[in-house]
Amino acid sequence: MSxxxxxxxxxxxxxxxxxxxIVSFLYPLYFxxxxxxxxxxxxxxxxxxxxxxxxxxxxxxxxxxxFRILSLFKNTFIISAGTVLLLLIIGVLASYxxxxxxxxxxxxxxxxxxxxxxxxxxxxxxxLYVGFSKVGMVNTYFSVILAYLALFLxxxxxxxxxxxxxxxxxxxxxxxxxxxxxxxxxWYVVIPMGRSAIFLxxxxxxxxxxxxxxxxxxxxxxxxxxxxxxALAALMGRYSGSPTFQFAGLLLSAVPALVxxxxxxxxxxxxxxxxxxx
Numbered sequence: 422m423s424x425x426x427x428x429x430x431x432x433x434x435x436x437x438x439x440x441x442x443i444v445s446f447l448y449p450l451y452f453x454x455x456x457x458x459x460x461x462x463x464x465x466x467x468x469x470x471x472x473x474x475x476x477x478x479x480x481x482x483x484x485x486x487x488f489r490i491l492s493l494f495k496n497t498f499i500i501s502a503g504t505v506l507l508l509l510i511i512g513v514l515a516s517y518x519x520x521x522x523x524x525x526x527x528x529x530x531x532x533x534x535x536x537x538x539x540x541x542x543x544x545x546x547x548x549l550y551v552g553f554s555k556v557g558m559v560n561t562y563f564s565v566i567l568a569y570l571a572l573f574l575x576x577x578x579x580x581x582x583x584x585x586x587x588x589x590x591x592x593x594x595x596x597x598x599x600x601x602x603x604x605x606x607x608w609y610v611v612i613p614m615g616r617s618a619i620f621l622x623x624x625x626x627x628x629x630x631x632x633x634x635x636x637x638x639x640x641x642x643x644x645x646x647x648x649x650x651x652a653l654a655a656l657m658g659r660y661s662g663s664p665t666f667q668f669a670g671l672l673l674s675a676v677p678a679l680v681x682x683x684x685x686x687x688x689x690x691x692x693x694x695x696x697x698x699x
Contacts, residue, residue, distance in 0.1 A: 457668035464665050480669035490673055497648040499562050501630035504569040505623050508577050516581035517607050538575045546639050560643045568636050577622050584618035585611055624685050628678045649674045
């Protein structure tokens, strides 16, 4: 009986903690939603009250038509998708080498790669900008993609290397006996068995690239090349007296990342827990 009471108390505590976390996550979205559908007067009278003068969709219409939010989505998607694609190609190959291919000095090289994780992007962005300026790559999508690659690749290698290490060597040896070369072993054995970590890398770094402000703000100065977050930062200053319009922009900018997360949240959980379970 005492054991059941302890379990019930533990479950109640867990439920309360999860409830607090869920509310703290959803409430900002709720606050942005109700205020983006208000008039400016309604917001200043009571920002916590539901709209009572009818739903105002003009803020969203203005964002789509005049603020070119769809064009900003396109720019941001190209950068985020390009980052993830290159990150996977290089990250999977490097992680396989670190996990399964013996070579002299591997531990030192792996440690050197991981040490770059501790270098903040604020330190490297100016040298990158100078270098990209000399070769004419400023105001190009590829410059931002390369900057993200330098920033995210060490973490991705650490994540996938830990996952690839638990793949049985016997499977790789069997694939080699069947005539598979390195690339074929990666394609037919490593990627299918390491898909949880790969899925996690895709989702996590897509969202990180989508939500980043600092790097594209430095490397993309032309209006037509701006990403969503850079444009929203400019919006905050330009329309500082129109908070309802700002809320509409913030909510629209969060939609793609939220959709990706909610669709693939099971894969995220699997990727995070895979190493611990094995």
